Amino acid sequence: MAALREIEELLTTLTPGEKAQVLQWVARDLGDSFPGIESVPGVAGGDPCIVRTRIPVWLLVQARRLGTSEADILRSYPVLRAEDLANAWAYARLHRDEIERQILENETA
Secondary structure, three states, X not given: OHXXXXXXXXXXXXXXXXXXXXXXXXXXXXXXXXXXXXXXXXOHHHOXXXXXXXXXXXXXXHHHHOOOOHHHHHHHOOOOOHHHHHHHHHHHHHOHHHHHHHHHHHHOO
């Protein structure tokens, strides 16, 4: 957290153009990262999960396909928020092949 405070202090000294350059560097560094979704080696087989949880995106996508409503998913997983589901659906749209593969792998396991 000390590093974040240092960065915050440094940002106040930058010009708008310099701040824009920093944003470009950060965006480039983040690459394929997705808000609310993280893949951690050793957690859920490294599959992308909802942050703060071990709930994989593929599981939520499969539940939705099987007819489970968002309200029922939220009731089944009280730790989830509606925002988490929105992040999961957006991630799944952009990573269809990956999610399909994970669903298939877990259906045959």
